[in-house]
Amino acid sequence: MRRHTRRVFNLCYRFTGNATEAEDLSQEVFLRIYRTLSSYQSAFGAFPTWLTSVTRNLLVDHYRRTRRDRQTDSIDDSMPQLEEKHSSARAPDKLAEASELSIQLQRGLARLSPELRESVILRDLQGLEYSEIQAVLQVPEGTVKSRINRGRIELARILTEMGLKPTN
Amino acid sequence: MDWNCTLTEERLSDYLEGKLSPAEAAAFSAHMASCANCTETVAQVGSLVNRMHKFEMVEEPPQLIAKILDATLGPRTQKESWRQWFGWISVLWQPRFAMGLAAAVASVVIVSYAAGLTPAKLKKADLSPANVLRSANRQAHLTYARGAKFVNDLRVVYEIQSKLQPEPEPMPVSSPAPAPQDEHNSIPPNSTPQQKSQSSPPASRTQVRSGPMFAFLSTESLADNLAENSINISNRSAR
Numbered sequence: 001m002r003r004h005t006r007r008v009f010n011l012c013y014r015f016t017g018n019a020t021e022a023e024d025l026s027q028e029v030f031l032r033i034y035r036t037l038s039s040y041q042s043a044f045g046a047f048p049t050w051l052t053s054v055t056r057n058l059l060v061d062h063y064r065r066t067r068r069d070r071q072t073d074s075i076d077d078s079m080p081q082l083e084e085k086h087s088s089a090r091a092p093d094k095l096a097e098a099s100e101l102s103i104q105l106q107r108g109l110a111r112l113s114p115e116l117r118e119s120v121i122l123r124d125l126q127g128l129e130y131s132e133i134q135a136v137l138q139v140p141e142g143t144v145k146s147r148i149n150r151g152r153i154e155l156a157r158i159l160t161e162m163g164l165k166p167t168n
Numbered sequence: 169m170d171w172n173c174t175l176t177e178e179r180l181s182d183y184l185e186g187k188l189s190p191a192e193a194a195a196f197s198a199h200m201a202s203c204a205n206c207t208e209t210v211a212q213v214g215s216l217v218n219r220m221h222k223f224e225m226v227e228e229p230p231q232l233i234a235k236i237l238d239a240t241l242g243p244r245t246q247k248e249s250w251r252q253w254f255g256w257i258s259v260l261w262q263p264r265f266a267m268g269l270a271a272a273v274a275s276v277v278i279v280s281y282a283a284g285l286t287p288a289k290l291k292k293a294d295l296s297p298a299n300v301l302r303s304a305n306r307q308a309h310l311t312y313a314r315g316a317k318f319v320n321d322l323r324v325v326y327e328i329q330s331k332l333q334p335e336p337e338p339m340p341v342s343s344p345a346p347a348p349q350d351e352h353n354s355i356p357p358n359s360t361p362q363q364k365s366q367s368s369p370p371a372s373r374t375q376v377r378s379g380p381m382f383a384f385l386s387t388e389s390l391a392d393n394l395a396e397n398s399i400n401i402s403n404r405s406a407r
Contacts, residue, residue, distance in 0.1 A: 149180055
């Protein structure tokens with residue numbers, strides 16, 4: 001339970017960049033899981049994959065909803081604002097301990113397009129295999145691979161622009 | 169193999185994950201050696217991916233799980249009170265407690281069957297406290313009566329055995345003094361055979377012993393045996 005919760009929360013947190021929103025979204029994910037548990041078929045895949053898939057769909061819904069609400073088309077404008085609001089106004093104790101790198105990464109992720117962002121998060125922060133990501137995103141493996149690749153390169157570029165030095 | 173910057177970007181993840189064929193890897197390295205831009209990009213992305221892989225998961229807020237449980241399983245207060253009252257049950261599911269519990273239940277069932285309590289015979293009226301008390305009382309008396317009857321039967325068997333046996337043993341040194349024999353002579357003739365045998369002058373040791381041994385169990389000649397007991401005791405204390 002705790003493991004799944006952490007996973008879902010992290011996915012939401014990395015995607016939205018906001019702990020409060022991530023908390024609400026995680027709660028919604030489990031509520032949805034709880035309601036649709038009867039319709040869960042093992043044919044769909046392992047439970048964690050299903051859980052990730054539900055979370056991802058909810059995140060996409062949420063992303064579209066908030067974009068419409070804010071009447072902005074650019075994620076580049078809305079996401080950093082969210083992050084700034086979060087980090088200055090309301091930072092949970094545990095999250096305040098997150099390193100400078102984590103915050104920078106969060107800002108960098110927020111500037112990626114949702115497709116690239118989710119791919120990179122699933123692959124490099126959640127540690128999913130390509131086949132699992134393919135199942136979650138419901139896109140061909142070639143697309144998954146190229147999205148992850150492009151996401152990594154763009155994120156590295158953004159972070160370098162933000163002044164992050166590469167370390168080995 | 170002809171390699172360029174676009175290809176380097178396209179195959180960057182494959183390179184980092186070691187999925188390039190040897191020929192591709194060689195071409196990739198050869199291009200990197202000649203292109204500073206690509207070398208920098210590869211270093212940046214490689215470092216980023218390494219860092220991200222080392223990233224620990226952010227800890228979820230402590231109230232999140234409680235909130236999820238609230239939303240799915242119902243209010244927390246209910247859950248807590250339920251846990252307060254029945255939380256200890258989980259302890260019982262440890263193997264040793266569970267086995268012990270199973271053994272205890274099995275023995276209760278066996279004992280109740282032995283006592284004549286079968287679920288088929290059980291009626292609703294039997295469960296009222298008065299009836300339970302009454303049947304328990306009845307059962308106790310029955311058990312006592314059965315026990316008394318068994319011991320009485322045993323006594324008769326012993327008596328017959330001792331009657332049938334010849335009396336080879338002479339009086340032991342520690343035989344009762346003549347005084348109690350006078351007492352015995354005053355016993356009426358219609359008393360039990362055991363007492364009759366004891367009243368005859370050369371009483372064997374077994375007879376003397378068997379008298380008091382079973383005397384407390386026979387009800388009809390209780391008074392006589394009590395008298396006999398007190399005599400025996402007084403004899404021993406006199407010695």
